[in-house]
Amino acid sequence: MSELTVSRHFVEAALTGAQKKGFDIDALLLSAGISPDLLKIEMARVSSSQYSRLLQNIWNVMEDEFMGLGPRRCRTGTFATMCALIIDCPNLEAVYRQAFDFCRLFEPMVGMQLEQHGDEVKLVTVIEGEIDDPLHFFQESILVIWHRLGSWLVGQPVELVRAEFSYPEPAHGDEYRHIFHCPLAFNCSKTALTFSKRFLDAPVIRDKPEMRQFLKTSPADLLSRPDESNTxxxxxxxxxxxxxxxxxxxxxxxxxxxxxxxxxxxxxxxxxxxxxxxxxxxxxxxxxxxxxxxxxxxxxxxxxxxxxxxxxxxxxxxxxxxxxxxxxxxxxxxxxxx
CATH class of the missing domain: 1.10.10.60 (Homeodomain-like)
Incomplete structure (x- = not known):
């Protein structure tokens, strides 16, 4: 059975922190079943399962869920701890507020904050401190993980009205169409996702055993395998x-x-x-x-x-x-x- 593929750009972007910090990039690629030679092909793509393995290997080898791109190290297990906390939330609004409170425990903080604007809600990226993210991979990952985690918890896609980015459109900007499935805007004041307020009331339908299963491959799978079943x-x-x-x-x-x-x-x-x-x-x-x-x-x-x-x-x-x-x-x- 074939599966979705991921652009070479995202493979190289995921490795930028590890490369700067002197980790063996070829070893990381090979451990995920990716030939380093494949990346010499400019428009190469890897399977979503290879990409998922690569991300997990990077987190484990670097012991950093921010992959060397964030304003600080984020020890492995941080995401799982946040998930253990939010599984008891009644609805999506509580999920996002609880997750934001959890992220505030760390300094400098990295997370997403809810803002209400009439019938629409914005999930706005909050990153304190300096980040080393030349390919915007760190910022993209936060958007994707928070959005897809919310969608998974409520068992339906949180349909996006708009995705905004605080930076100019990058060379790989066309890939964003297949990630966010909504209109895109660049050079904005904030990096944020906008969706209808009605999603905030969507009840959390997952339980703790499902969450344990989910965490075996997350957040890697959230980045590599979009749940497109409802688009x-x-x-x-x-x-x-x-x-x-x-x-x-x-x-x-x-x-x-x-x-x-x-x-x-x-x-x-x-x-x-x-x-x-x-x-x-x-x-x-x-x-x-x-x-x-x-x-x-x-x-x-x-x-x-x-x-x-x-x-x-x-x-x-x-x-x-x-x-x-x-x-x-x-x-x-x-x-x-x-």
Whole structure:
């Protein structure tokens, strides 16, 4: 079964603190099953499970959940302790207020604070002290973890109205569309996520055994595996399925399956910052990368599996997605020809 992939940018960004502090980057990559040679390919991607392992390895080796990027060290176990505290909260508002109070116990503080603005609520990043975060990975991680943790606790996606960033749009800004599924704004006064006030009343539906299970792979999984089951993007991915060797369902059929009109679905996808064509293309790309990691599959067979009748068309598409041919990509994943 193929899975979502993560851009090489986020792999390198996650390693910036460890690199500065002199840790063995190649060893960290290899322990997560990632070939260092793969990162020589500018548009390379890794699987979400590899990325999740890498993050856990970085936290454990550095003994720092801030990965050397924050204003101080954050000992491993801090996130789990916060989660043990907030699992007893009645609703999402209490979760975010309790989590903020927990973060205030540390100095300098790093957390997110709720601000109410009429019918909307802002979750605003509060970072005291100096951070060494040239690729904005630390700030992005805080946004993603707090948002996805809240969504997981209440068992539904907290739909974002807007994501704001206090810095200019970075070179990897296009990736944000697939992370936040909402309109983006850069050069803002604060880094914050805005959502409807109604989510604050959503009850916490998870219990302590579920939390224990969740913490075995968190917060790494929160960063690497977005729960897309409730976004239109995720639901369409699920409806398309994994078998591209047969003809794909058309947009009208998908809309009918989702009990909506094609016009409404188009509008919803626009709100999620994507399109039907892009969803299909990215699914093909992720599947192609997944299959290339299996040495038993010939490249021409992979072309057919991901829905290309002509291998030459597949080569062109793959080069557009990753900047290299399928053969060169496979060499990189294996560790290169020598």
């Amino acid at each position: 239109y993007t995720g639901r369409i991915r699920a409806l398309i399925g994994r078998d591209f060797s047969r003809s794909l369902p058309d947009f009208e059929w998908i809309a009918a399956e989702l009990n909506t009109s094609p016009q409404t679905l188009r509008r919803r996808l626009k709100q999620e910052n994507t399109s039907f064509q892009e969803i299909k293309d990215l699914l093909r790309r992720d599947m192609a990368i997944y299959y290339l990691a299996r040495p038993d599959l010939a490249i021409n067979d992979i072309a057919f599996k991901v829905g290309f009748t002509e291998p030459s068309t597949f080569h062109r598409a793959f080069k557009k997605w990753t900047g290299v041919t399928p053969g060169a990509y496979r060499e990189g994943e294996r560790g290169g020809p020598g």
